[in-house]
Amino acid sequence: MNVLIIGSGGREHALAWKVAQDTRVTKVYVAPGNAGTATEAKCENVALDVLALEQLADFAAAHVELTIVGPEAPLVAGVVDLFRSRGLPCFGPTAGAAQLEGSKAFTKDFLARHQIPTAAYANFTEVEPALAYLREQGAPIVIKADGLAAGKGVIVAMTLAEAEEAVRDMLSGNAFGDAGARVVIEEFLDGEEASFIVMVDGKNVLPMATSQDHKRVGDGDSGPNTGGMGAYSPAPVVTPEVHARVMREIIEPTVAGMASEGNVYTGFLYAGLMIDQSGAPKVIEFNCRFGDPETQPVMLRLQSSLVLLVEAALAEALDKIEACWDPRPSLGIVLAAGGYPGDYAKGDVIAGLDAAATLPGKVFQAGTALRDGQVVTAGGRVLCATALGETVSAAQQNAYALAQEVSWNGCFYRSDIGYRAIARERQ
Incomplete structure (x- = not known):
């Protein structure tokens, strides 16, 4: 086929x-x-x-x-x-079901209707009421642009001044409530994040391996947000107890709620979660597809045929199939173009891919193109060096060994992907 x-x-x-x-x-x-x-x-x-x-x-x-x-x-x-x-x-999900990612306001209202745990929030289309709400709530606080392509996306404001600036930015030219722009303001959640990705056939759910992404561009989670600078799987913060709670309190009610509202959900569903000290999960966001870079380490661990799993989902038979996983952790490091997530150069020749291919693991390509038989950079996130290991520390060592084989002018990557899991291993 x-x-x-x-x-x-x-x-x-x-x-x-x-x-x-x-x-x-x-x-x-x-x-x-x-x-x-x-x-x-x-x-x-x-x-x-x-x-x-x-x-x-x-x-x-x-x-x-x-x-x-x-x-x-x-x-x-x-x-x-x-x-x-x-x-x-x-x-994949229909356009109606994909609103879970396409509109943050749709999602927050959906979660509220179905009593699914998430941060307290309010939606605004006008500057003044939004500013009044900010002053009432105080900082730290999170401001999200509603739609998909909002490059500014999500601002975690640590001060009121920062929050007010973000609101004015996102709603500028919108003082009269023009529906063209909308923001969601929500409480700042404390805890550890995890990516909980499942396959859905409309009613049955098959969980994929858990993972944890690293959104910030710099070591120690510093600097601006990116599409993701690396990930590892599984996420130790998702203990068996937390896993059961996520399925019971978040995933199952979401799938049932979407169906009850006429948006039957099929496809990958990605819940971005915050898990607090007590192990209580809350939804930060939903994505209507597999994560990037989480897919890379998760696929490295998947031992079942992805085609079989997808066929089962399309036949509404996910309850009759199981996925088999390599018990070893995997870790992926994103190699990015200098300047990312801001302006970056394109067209730089990438060296070392053949040498990397002789090592254990896999270098997945992202923002790359072929030019005169050479692989050149063509995006901000260029490669993802991904490897397995007996421990997260070992997977990290193997992935960095891969990353070190590859170079181009301006290439950079974080040096601490997986640090939270490694700290747990050393306890």
């Missing part, structure tokens, strides 16, 4: 690599893919944008038996709805 993966990041390289391992799979097409998927065994890139929905559907109808969607933008735009209307198997 042939499979189409939509997307071009490290997540999609990891998904394509995993799908290609299934002996039934002849070819994995990746649209548009990157230099890593261009050279991966059984994989071939297709020059179609992730939002060229009609062309993607035409391609799928002609060439593949199954499509898996990587990024959020095509999901929110309705790629699954279109594929379904044409009778094409496609794994």
